């Protein structure tokens with residue numbers, strides 16, 4: 512079942528409480544779901560880790576989240592399925608051309624939140640550096656842990672050409688979209704413990 516936008520999804524697999532958004536990708540009933548969990552008590556203006564869970568139809572080759580709400584000058588967390596496991600990668604772009612691998616944020620796939628079936632794949636990954644980052648020059652942007660943040664997503668039907676590699680080339684998206692994601696509903700007590708449980 513698909514919960515409504517802004518609802519909290521209590522994930523029985525991972526134990527995280529996610530604030531979620533469903534992004535419609537066809538005129539039918541095909542959606543990509545973006546779920547975010549953060550530590551409770553995260554302070555405004557300070558970096559904090561975030562866990563992203565992506566649920567995508569099997570037709571999606573890669574799915575990415577732009578933490579700053581646009582393609583350029585912010586961390587892009589891209590994920591895809593490789594056999595039974597998930598691959599996640601941080602990229603960055605300063606123009607509307609293929610983003611390059613970027614080490615200003617780090618991502619770790621949480622295997623217990625990663626799975627697929629005949630219709631969908633799901634990956635869950637922790638990012639350090641996705642909620643506080645430089646945009647251009649020395650300008651910093653920090654996502655508000657107690658309110659909404661403008662995010663963007665993109666996805667491509669084409670799988671990365673070297674699916675086992677986090678630095679695989681990717682092809683341009685078939686669709687992108689924006690929304691305001693509710694981070695206030697994403698707080699998790701014992702966030703660090705939940706991360707450990709899902710390694």
Ligand code: HEM
Pocket residue numbers: 574575576577580581582583587588589602607608609610663664665681682683684687688
């Ligand atoms: C090979 C990889 C990619 C290429 C060649 C590419 C290229 C482009 C181009 C040409 C546009 C402008 C389209 C228009 O104005 O209609 C665009 C827009 C956009 N792209 Fe990408 N892109 C790539 C990867 C990504 C990734 C990985 C993300 C996010 C995770 C992303 C997010 C966006 C968004 C949100 C827009 C809307 C404009 C903006 O917010 O800047 N793109 N892209």
